[in-house]
Amino acid sequence: MPRRRRPALAAEAERANAEQLARLGRLVRASRRTRRWTQRQLGDRCQLSQSAISLVELGRGGTLSMDAWQRVATVLERPLRVDLGQDPIQPPVDAGHLAMQELVIRLGREAGYTGHFELPTRPSDPTRSTDVGLRDDRRRRLVQVECWNRPDDFGAGMRSTDRKRAEAEAFAVSRDGGLYTVSTCWVVRATKRNRAVVANYPELFGSRFPGSSHAWVRALTDGAEPPAEPGLVWCDVAATRLFAWRRPGTAQEGLMVRAPAPLVAARQHAEQA
Structure with a gap:
């Protein structure tokens, strides 16, 4: 923000x-009159002079201390709140999630896809959407990518993904009437917590995401054909690269794709937990 002249x-x-001060003065006057007090009576209760109360009600109470204002507010039983507005340069609450979506859309564009942020899965209801939709009209592909920063209910997330895929398949039709192939992948931030959850339920996640994670990384970054089965890939904490999830009992290597662009402020505030 530019520095203002004095x-x-x-x-x-x-x-x-x-x-x-004018607004506060009107509120004090209204509350005093509701109680049928004179300015002197209110001042006595606040340990302030009648003239001080008069200044307050006239909107000229700027010279009163914070303590004096608190006494007036307490006597009138109207809590005084002093607050600062939102910091204009503070990252949004969902900065970590946005950084993941940004990465997936950029990598998808480089791989030949048209990226869609919060792609609606049901045209009649825009509130139903996929985090990122990657569309390839030439090859009639639609890739639904769900980005997970800190999932608290994996079961609900899986059911939601199934619903979104079913909705997308119902409407994924090209202009000439041809159907699109709809594929689904989860991109999960590789925090300690998320890694631990996935590691604790290997059979559950393995059965739910049987698609090759290595192949999914190539699909999202190189434009290779997406696996027919749903997959799960990791995104590093800073949202700069994607890498494969190595399922227990497999020799799948963790392919990494690094983002060349410098980190934005949102990524610097990515969740570390």
């Missing part, structure tokens, strides 16, 4: 103070 800063602060 006169401009002072004028802006003065305008903001005047608005807040």
Whole structure:
């Protein structure tokens, strides 16, 4: 944010103070009158002078201390709240999730796909969407990618993915009437927690995502044909690369694809847990 000149800063602060003080003054006056107190009676209860209460109600209470304001608010049983607005440069709450979607869309574009952010799976209901949709009209492919930053209910996530795939298959038709092949893959942030969950349930995840993770990495990054079966691949914590999930009992290597672009602020705030 550019630094403001001192006169401009002072004028802006003065305008903001005047608005807040005027609003607070009106609230104090209304509460005092509701109680049928005089300004002196309110001042006595707050240990302030009648003139101080008068200044408050006139919107000129800027010289009163915070302690004095708190006494007025406490006597009137109206809690005084002093707060700061949202930091304009603070990353969004879902920064980690957005960084993963950004990576998948960029890698997909480089692999020849058209990427869609939050692709609707049911045209009549835009609230139903896939995190990332990768579409290849020439080869009539539609790849649904679900990005998981910190899943708390894997079962619900799996059911949601099944529903989205069924909806996509019902509407995945090209302009000439041809059907698209719909494939599904999970991209999961490789945090310690997520790795532990997947490692603790190898049979569950192995049966749910039987597609070759190595082949899925190549499909998402090189444009290779996606496996027919759903797959799971890892995304590093900083959301800079994808690599294969090595299932227990397999010799599948962990292919890594690194993002050449520098990390954005959202990725620096990626979840570490």
